[in-house]
Amino acid sequence: MSQSKVALVTGAGRGIGRDIALRLSREGYACGLIARTKSQLDETAELIRKQGGRALVTPTDVSKREQVLASVEAVERELGPISVLVNNAGAYLKKRFTDIAEDEFDFQFKVNCYGPFFCTQAVVSRMVERGGGTVIFVLGSESRGGPAQYSAYTASKVAQRAIAESLAYEFGHLGVHAAALDVDGAVDSERVREAMPDVDPSWFVSPERICEEIVHLVNQPKSSWTFQVDLRSYAQWRPRVAPKKKA
Numbered sequence: 001m002s003q004s005k006v007a008l009v010t011g012a013g014r015g016i017g018r019d020i021a022l023r024l025s026r027e028g029y030a031c032g033l034i035a036r037t038k039s040q041l042d043e044t045a046e047l048i049r050k051q052g053g054r055a056l057v058t059p060t061d062v063s064k065r066e067q068v069l070a071s072v073e074a075v076e077r078e079l080g081p082i083s084v085l086v087n088n089a090g091a092y093l094k095k096r097f098t099d100i101a102e103d104e105f106d107f108q109f110k111v112n113c114y115g116p117f118f119c120t121q122a123v124v125s126r127m128v129e130r131g132g133g134t135v136i137f138v139l140g141s142e143s144r145g146g147p148a149q150y151s152a153y154t155a156s157k158v159a160q161r162a163i164a165e166s167l168a169y170e171f172g173h174l175g176v177h178a179a180a181l182d183v184d185g186a187v188d189s190e191r192v193r194e195a196m197p198d199v200d201p202s203w204f205v206s207p208e209r210i211c212e213e214i215v216h217l218v219n220q221p222k223s224s225w226t227f228q229v230d231l232r233s234y235a236q237w238r239p240r241v242a243p244k245k246k247a
């Protein structure tokens with residue numbers, strides 16, 4: 001059964017999510033764009049239109065189920081049935097364990113765990129009814145556990161990975177491909193280069209290759225689906241080595 005080329009990308013206002021939306025658009029997908037900041041989503045949509053694609057801006061907080069449901073309705077009404085969901089939106093916290101407040105701990109779970117739960121729940125049954133789809137979870141190094149000062153973020157990402165794996169087993173035979181894309185390291189961006197000015201840029205994970213993996217996962221045939229992809233640069237194998245300094 002041929003599927004409609006409509007993708008829903010969360011966290012599409014900037015960073016990796018924007019790159020993913022632009023790349024899926026170049027693959028022929030109309031893109032529903034989710035994040036809280038409308039102005040950033042508008043910028044992404046404009047970039048998509050400039051390259052000849054279609055996009056719908058739906059400002060949404062993924063941690064609010066009603067907002068997620070409304071966004072999915074709007075995207076399906078305006079663009080068509082969603083066949084690809086990329087759960088990319090993320091909250092991040094680096095803090096000493098003893099300093100983490102309860103609401104900060106909650107917030108990590110609300111965005112990184114409840115968010116993908118709400119988004120996936122909103123689309124997965126429809127995908128099954130239509131014969132299939134792909135749900136990708138963008139994870140980070142910490143989804144394997146540790147390191148120091150990442151306990152809240154780590155816990156929420158480990159939980160997100162658990163949802164991904166359970167989903168793969170629960171919905172695979174019904175035609176839905178769930179995959180965990182584990183980006184193990186800092187991703188190259190202006191923000192990261194500014195934060196680590198002395199580090200050789202080749203040390204960072206390339207956003208283009210992340211997008212390449214997304215396209216690869218989306219296009220895999222049913223007979224041979226990947227569940228887990230670990231993507232890391234040559235310098236970031238464990239145990240971590242000191243960042244390579246610029247020459």
Ligand SMILES: NC(=O)c1ccc[n+]([C@@H]2O[C@H](COP(=O)([O-])OP(=O)(O)OC[C@H]3O[C@@H](n4cnc5c(N)ncnc54)[C@H](OP(=O)(O)O)[C@@H]3O)[C@@H](O)[C@H]2O)c1
Nearest residue numbers: 011013014015016035036037061062089090140183186187
């Ligand atoms: N950057 C890295 O080095 C790196 C490495 C490994 C894994 N990752 C993972 O990759 C993903 C994207 O990271 P990034 O660096 O591109 O992040 P980013 O630049 O901070 O962008 C995050 C995006 O998610 C959106 N977002 C945050 N909270 C949201 C919420 N409650 N509801 C809806 N949207 C929300 C943000 O928009 P608003 O704030 O406007 O909502 C923004 O569009 C994350 O899941 C992260 O864990 C990143």
